[in-house]
Structure formats: C-alpha cells, structure tokens
Amino acid sequence: VFFFSLSFFSMARLPQPAELPPSPFGFPLTRSVLWNRAPQAPPMRITPNKIQIQFAPTCLQLLAADTNLRKTLKAFLIGSLLPEFSDGALVVRLDRFDRGKSAGNSCTPTVTVPGDIVVPMTGSVASGRRPGSSLPAPSSTCLHTMTEAVHTPLWEPGPAISLTGACATTEESLELSVHAMLPTPQLTATPIAAVPVLQTALARKLTLDLAQPADEGEWGFLTMDASRHLVLVLASDPAAPSLPLVGIWASHTSDPSSALVWRALLHFLCDPCLHDRVFLPPSACLLVLFPAASASARFFECAVAGRDTISHLEAHAQWSTQSLSSSSLTMTLTTNEPSPAAPAPAPALAPSISAAAPAHYRAPGSGHIPAQPPSAHPQSHPHSHSHSHSHS
Numbered sequence: 001v002f003f004f005s006l007s008f009f010s011m012a013r014l015p016q017p018a019e020l021p022p023s024p025f026g027f028p029l030t031r032s033v034l035w036n037r038a039p040q041a042p043p044m045r046i047t048p049n050k051i052q053i054q055f056a057p058t059c060l061q062l063l064a065a066d067t068n069l070r071k072t073l074k075a076f077l078i079g080s081l082l083p084e085f086s087d088g089a090l091v092v093r094l095d096r097f098d099r100g101k102s103a104g105n106s107c108t109p110t111v112t113v114p115g116d117i118v119v120p121m122t123g124s125v126a127s128g129r130r131p132g133s134s135l136p137a138p139s140s141t142c143l144h145t146m147t148e149a150v151h152t153p154l155w156e157p158g159p160a161i162s163l164t165g166a167c168a169t170t171e172e173s174l175e176l177s178v179h180a181m182l183p184t185p186q187l188t189a190t191p192i193a194a195v196p197v198l199q200t201a202l203a204r205k206l207t208l209d210l211a212q213p214a215d216e217g218e219w220g221f222l223t224m225d226a227s228r229h230l231v232l233v234l235a236s237d238p239a240a241p242s243l244p245l246v247g248i249w250a251s252h253t254s255d256p257s258s259a260l261v262w263r264a265l266l267h268f269l270c271d272p273c274l275h276d277r278v279f280l281p282p283s284a285c286l287l288v289l290f291p292a293a294s295a296s297a298r299f300f301e302c303a304v305a306g307r308d309t310i311s312h313l314e315a316h317a318q319w320s321t322q323s324l325s326s327s328s329l330t331m332t333l334t335t336n337e338p339s340p341a342a343p344a345p346a347p348a349l350a351p352s353i354s355a356a357a358p359a360h361y362r363a364p365g366s367g368h369i370p371a372q373p374p375s376a377h378p379q380s381h382p383h384s385h386s387h388s389h390s391h392s
Contacts, residue, residue: 025198026226027244031278034228034246035195035286037301043190046257046265046302048090050334051161051180051313056095060174060324063097063121067169073123075099076109077165078116083217083253083260089332090161090182090259092117119163119178126168126175160266175318180333183266184311189256189287189300197288197297198229206232206251206290207297217252219264221245221274222286230288235267244276247286247302254291256300261287269307279304311335 028034059077067073079094094117100107109118162181167174197203202220221233223243232249233240248264255261268274268285279285280301287300313333323329 025223025231025243027224028226028228031244032280034224034278034280035301036193037280037284038192039301040191040193043188043303044257046187046189046262047184048085048088048182048259048262049184050089050332051163051182052086052089052091053163053178053331053333054091054093055329055331056093057325057327057329059094059097060176060319060329063123063167064169064174064321064324066097066099067123067167068125068171071125073121073167074107075121075123077119077121078109078112079119080115081117081161081259081263084255084258088257090262092161092163094119117161117163119165121165121167123167123169126170126173160263171321173318173320174324175316176331177314177316178331178333180313182311182313183270184309185266185269185307186305186309187262187265188303190303192299192301194297194299195286195288196227196229198225198231200232202232202234206249207295217250217260219248219250219260221268222247222249222288230286232288235264241273241275244278245274246278247288249288249290251290252292253289254294254298256287256289256302261289265302269304 055077056079063073063075063077066075076098077094078096078098079092082091082093085091098109098111101110112118160183163178164180165176165178167176169175218234220235220237221240221243223231223233223245225231230246233243233245245268248261248268250258250261250264253260265285265287268277277285283304285302285304287302289298289300291298313335315331315333317331319329
C-alpha cells in the first residue's frame with residue numbers, strides 16, 4: 001500500500017505556480033503569426049526626447065517669496081502631465097506650490113492626488129553661485145523611485161518621470177535648475193492594415209458612442225480570441241494580468257506620438273503584474289487608436305528596443321521678479337545627443353536602435369522582453385546640460 005501511494009503521488013501532475021489559466025476568449029495556437037505585418041506607411045518615432053515645463057505665474061511667485069522669507073527652503077511644485085506632446089516633448093504643467101509637512105526627518109507634500117507630478121525643491125537666497133551647483137546627482141534612491149513610478153498599479157498610471165529642482169533668489173530675480181529622469185525606450189510605430197476587432201460592449205462604446213467624447217483619453221490592453229479577433233480589455237480589469245496580451249489600445253487620440261500612448265506602452269512593457277506579453281519577432285506589439293468623434297480605428301505595429309533606458313536631462317533658467325507675472329514662463333529640458341534616424345520600413349519591422357543612450361538602468365522585477373542586438377557604436381552621456389530662457 002505504501003509503494004502504491006508513492007507511485008500514484010509521483011504520477012500525479014502537480015499544479016505549477018508559473019502556469020496561467022487559459023484565456024476565456026481562447027488564443028491562436030501559433031503566437032508568431034497574429035496579424036498582417038505589411039507596413040502601410042513609414043514608421044514614426046514615438047519616444048519623447050525632451051521635457052517642456054510650463055509654470056503657472058502664482059506658483060513661481062510663491063516660490064520666490066517663500067525663499068526670500070525663509071532664506072532656506074524645502075518645498076514642492078506640483079502639477080500634471082498634459083496628454084499631448086509638443087514638438088516631440090512631454091509637457092508638464094506645474095501650477096501648485098506646496099510648503100510640505102514634516103514626516104519624521106523628511107518633508108512630504110501636504111496634498112496630492114493620483115497622477116500628480118511632484119517636484120521636490122530646495123531653495124536659498126543667492127550667494128553668487130548657480131543654483132544647479134547644489135543640485136545632487138541622481139542616486140540609487142532616485143532610480144528606485146523612478147522604477148516605482150513606472151510600475152504603479154494598472155488602474156493608476158503614473159507620470160513615469162522623476163523631477164527635482166533647486167532655486168536661488170534675490171530681490172530682483174529667480175534662478176531655477178531642474179533635473180529629470182525620463183524612461184526612453186526606443187519605440188517606433190508603423191501603420192498596418194486593420195485587424196478585426198470583436199464587437200464587445202467596450203469596442204462599441206469606443207467606435208459608436210461619439211456624441212459625448214470624454215475630456216481625457218482612456219487606455220487598456222489587447223488580447224485575441226482563437227479566430228484572431230482583437231478583444232479590448234480595460235486597464236483596470238482584474239483579469240488583465242493573466243491574459244495573453246498583444247498590445248494596447250487608447251481612445252480620443254489619433255496620433256501615436258502622444259503622452260497617453262507613451263505612458264500606456266511603458267506600463268505594457270514594464271509592469272511586472274503582466275505575466276503573458278506576446279511579442280512578434282523580434283519584439284513587436286500592437287497599438288490601436290480610437291480617435292475622438294470618429295468610427296474608424298487606426299492600427300500600428302510598435303517595435304521596441306532599449307526597454308530599460310533612462311535619460312538624464314537638465315535645464316537652467318533665470319527670470320526677473322517682474323517677469324514672474326507672465327502667463328507663459330517655460331523651461332525645456334533636453335539632452336545634447338543627435339536624434340536617431342527613423343528606421344527604413346520593412347515587413348520584419350526590426351526595432352530602431354538608438355545611436356546614443358544617456359544612461360542605462362535595469363529595473364528589478366521587469367517583465368521579459370526578447371533580447372535586442374547591441375548597438376554597433378554604443379555611447380553614454382550620463383548628464384547633459386541645456387540652458388533655457390523664458391518666453392513671455
């Protein structure tokens with residue numbers, strides 16, 4: 001009896017923790033041929049290469065006044081990421097000044113809401129040196145914070161960028177330096193022929209409910225049924241992490257070069273909660289856009305390279321005290337690297353490899369993406385400086 005029990009136990013198939021339940025929609029038996037990959041137009045680069053910061057006048061006025069009053073300052077500028085790019089740049093609108101509150105040995109913002117971009121600021125009365133000289137270099141803590149920003153829960157897509165700043169003031173002027181860390185995987189989108197979409201309630205809402213478009217776009221994931229029809233899944237759907245996912249969809253935008261699409265792609269590529277991402281070789285996923293007030297969706301194949309690349313950007317600006325009342329004070333953070341050439345269209349759609357990567361960081365716990373061939377001439381520029389002036 002003992003021998004029989006052991007034999008029966010050894011023959012039983014124990015459940016494997018890494019196994020996932022089968023998709024309720026089914027999925028094609030082959031994962032290498034899922035849609036028509038023939039390009040319909042040249043590919044376009046959808047990775048932002050700079051950050052534009054727009055300041056509300058009252059925000060900078062309070063920053064300058066508080067620094068002059070307290071002599072040394074620890075505070076926060078708070079704002080949000082705008083949904084569209086501006087000339088290839090992510091646009092951040094900072095419109096709140098927060099003195100913060102003490103939390104042990106640190107200072108934290110008084111009030112924040114999901115999606116806020118929080119910029120820790122240090123300030124002092126100017127003593128003849130540039131405020132950026134006191135701005136600390138990015139530390140491992142900053143990199144960990146960046147990783148957490150990218151890996152926020154699926155239903156709370158974070159800004160995925162990290163900003164820190166320093167200022168110095170006099171009675172006549174305000175100097176400001178801002179440093180940023182920005183995930184910059186090389187993403188290209190190539191228009192392709194339409195892929196059949198299963199007409200679920202969500203699909204009908206996105207294609208037929210055009211009377212009252214939402215103020216902000218939504219996004220979610222794409223899976224397939226056994227007949228290779230796309231099935232749209234909300235990003236907040238608790239079943240999404242266990243489904244075989246082939247890409248993302250986004251609404252109320254027709255342009256793949258938008259902050260909404262870029263942020264959603266980052267979550268699809270990096271979120272460790274997603275257990276089954278399906279890429280066509282070498283590393284291509286699908287993007288479907290549903291423009292506002294249009295019943296026709298747009299389909300793209302996205303090629304991915306350098307998923308874990310993080311760029312360091314910095315800018316310095318100086319304004320007179322009188323100009324702080326202007327409604328159009330901006331700062332542009334850039335790197336001094338050439339823009340990579342757009343890849344030539346080809347059915348294989350090999351991903352574009354950047355000729356220069358400012359910094360690299362391997363995010364712990366990231367989902368697997370097929371390995372990419374190394375660049376023929378790798379370069380590294382950890383820090384680049386850009387001088388920006390006001391536009392009023």
